[in-house]
Amino acid sequence: MNEQVKQEVDKIDIPRGQVRSQLLAGVERARRQRFTGRKVATGFVTALLLTVGGGMLLQETPPATEIVRTDGAVVVPNWAQDKQVDGDSTAGSMLPGLVYKQELYLAMETPLTDDVRTLQGERLERVTATLEETGDDVIENASNLGPVTLYRVDGYKPSVRLFAVGEEEGRKKVWLLERQTGFTVTTGNDFFEDLHLDQPVKHFAYQTFDEWNDAETARPVTVDRPYRAFLNALYQSDAMIREEVPKEAADYMHPDTMKVLRVTQADGITVSLRLIAGGYVVYPQLDVFFKVDPVAFKEMWEAL
Amino acid sequence: MIGRRNKRQPAFDDETFLMFLTRHDTYLYKMSYLYLKNDQDALENVQEVAYRAWKHRHTLLDATIAKTWLTRIAINCALDMLKKTKGIRVDYATVAKEIAEPVMFEERLVNDLYLQDLLEVLTVAERTIVFLRYYEDYTLQNVADLLQIPVSTVKSTLYRAIQKVQTRQTGGGAG
Structure with a gap:
């Protein structure tokens, strides 16, 4: 019976190209939701901000959970504005990045060549809070990279790109981060x-x-x-x-x-x-x- | 990591997880096709499986059960699609009565088994169990665990499925 079933099931004609496309499309859809529907991670971070005193800001600003067209422009919501709670806040748990001045920054795909590393500019500040911490102060900055020091990227505004320098497994680690939220285009x-x-x-x-x-x-x-x-x-x-x-x-x-x-x-x-x-x-x-x-x-x- | 951290590490990093998914794409398609019986729905199901798997990949903490984990997602997606598009609900727990014949029925060979039998003669639940048991070589217990039904139900469903195919061969069935 086993072999008979195997032989017959293997007769199913497989459109391999389309199957692969659909599979990758599904992955991309999930990734896109992480990137844009910040409900996955924001639920937690926003809850954190609310817990530690950021509530006034959040309450004063209408929540915007999706990219929308408003007054003719496309609006990618500000991180702190987005207070959708999904209950599935771990879906984005593998994204390396941080929240800086209440905007989300994620690591870029670019290779960190020597050229790129020389762009490390003025020191901005140290970020030690992790996204798991709570405390008595408003946390504007929190990282999932471990404690990191932020630097400017020469030629770019800190509101666009940042270097984060920290450690990973005892070694110095550098991330080039790019802002993901808070755009009106x-x-x-x-x-x-x-x-x-x-x-x-x-x-x-x-x-x-x-x-x-x-x-x-x-x-x-x-x-x-x-x-x-x-x-x-x-x-x-x-x-x-x-x-x-x-x-x-x-x-x-x-x-x-x-x-x-x-x-x-x-x-x-x-x-x-x-x-x-x-x-x-x-x-x-x-x-x-x-x-x-x-x-x-x-x-x-x-x-x- | 953005978001709440897990106490335990996921089984795969993103790159490895993507490789794991792509390595099983034709498997997912075959499973989907057996449930949905047409290529467009099967393709759509593959996308949905990949979507849900990626979204919840952090919940996979043990690489040794990765394929079973993925299989469960594939089954759930296919069942959701059946319910949505055809209004079909499948309840594995009630698909078959206790087996009355405690014999080695699995040793039996049917003279001719055709893909069409699997698709048309067997119910969705029977197809699923036949696929897992005879194509994926799951043990009876593993099938039972995966579908969260008693082993006895797995056995009786398989027994009935074989009987149905045999009946079809003798001209008395739906096939």
């Missing part, structure tokens, strides 16, 4: 300007959909020419929330609908841009769709 310029994407580029690489999750699979590509027009178009693009884009674009985790452009900038930091068929660009940890000029988009898409 109408155009691409509102978001990307602070990332200084307009600086010279050291090199480009691209990944297909199947490779997007592994930075080591990125292959060099020469797209200097289309990149400038593409970047201009990205800066001028319209920001949209997920519900405003076609379903095929919103559900973009498929081989034919996503390509990843990895841009290593002059300062050494590598950023990833997800190009979505239909003319959209998504920044990996921000669930906002930027609708780019179709001509510039097409030229870049076809160059990858």
Whole structure:
């Protein structure tokens, strides 16, 4: 019976490409919820803030738990505003990051090359509170990286990127963190300007959909020419929330609908841009769709 | 870590967990297909399984039970989809009476077993138990533990499933 069942079940025709796509789409959906629906982690942090005296701030500010369009702009809620409690607050438990001045910062994917490490600038402050602590004071800053010292990233506002220096297993450990919350964007310029994407580029690489999750699979590509027009178009693009884009674009985790452009900038930091068929660009940890000029988009898409 | 920390470490880090999921994607599809009987629903189920598994991966503390953990999620997702799309509810605990014939029925061979039998002749509950027992080689006790039903129910369900297939072969069944 065993062998008979095995033989028959193995006759099920498996659309392997689609199966893998669906699986990754499910993972991405869960990840996206972590990144954008801060209800997973915020429930705990907000409860913490409330417990230790941040309640007034929270009560004065209407909670905003989802990315929404408000007065024509796309609003990614402030960390402290988002007081949705999910009851499943451990879902984001593997995300390395910290809360600084009541905004969430998460570790970037960029390799920490020597170039990047030289960007470590002025010391800001020490963060020793962990997200598990409670106390008598308002905790604006709390980390899950262990005690860390925060530094500026030369060339960037501390409200955009930070270095955190701490220890892991007895060794010095550095994280480059990027802010994830508290944005109001109408155009691409509102978001990307602070990332200084307009600086010279050291090199480009691209990944297909199947490779997007592994930075080591990125292959060099020469797209200097289309990149400038593409970047201009990205800066001028319209920001949209997920519900405003076609379903095929919103559900973009498929081989034919996503390509990843990895841009290593002059300062050494590598950023990833997800190009979505239909003319959209998504920044990996921000669930906002930027609708780019179709001509510039097409030229870049076809160059990858 | 953002959020409440677990007292115990999860079984896998994110990278390893993703590898674990991708290694089992065709398994998840097969399971999904056996429940849902069409490719589109099965694909959708795979996505939902991956979503729930990733979301709750921190609850997996023991790597040795990872596949069983994933199987349970896959079953739950498929049952939810059956309920949602077809209004079918499955209660394993009541699918079969106590087995009346305490023999080594599992030694039996059916002359011809076809995928179509599994899909059309057997109920969802029977398919599940047949799959776990004969495809995944779970012990009777493991099937019982996974589905949270008595071992006797597992046995009787398997017995009935085999009988159904045999009946189909002799022309007396639904097949």
